Amino acid sequence: xxxxxxxxxxxxxxxxxxxxxxxxxxxxxxxxxxxxxxxxxxxxxxxxxxxxxxxxxxxxxxxxxxxxxxxxxxxxxxxxxxxxxxxxx
Numbered sequence: 001x002x003x004x005x006x007x008x009x010x011x012x013x014x015x016x017x018x019x020x021x022x023x024x025x026x027x028x029x030x031x032x033x034x035x036x037x038x039x040x041x042x043x044x045x046x047x048x049x050x051x052x053x054x055x056x057x058x059x060x061x062x063x064x065x066x067x068x069x070x071x072x073x074x075x076x077x078x079x080x081x082x083x084x085x086x087x088x089x
Contacts, residue, residue, distance in 0.1 A: 064071055
């Protein structure tokens with residue numbers, strides 16, 4: 001049996017035991033707990049999005065370098081304009 005199959009079976013066993021011995025919790029969830037939960041979920045989504053964007057940028061750069069594609073080939077830049085302002089008055 002593979003390690004992932006054993007892990008899956010252990011997790012299913014834990015889940016089924018939790019369901020079998022479940023009891024009702026008569027608890028009050030106030031609005032501050034709800035807002036905290038929403039903030040936590042949004043934080044996780046933003047963090048996963050940031051990691052995915054960084055990973056995508058690195059993967060794109062690696063594939064472009066392997067294929068010999070220059071991403072700056074068609075970009076144009078303006079020349080630096082430097083003016084010397086001498087006041088000889």
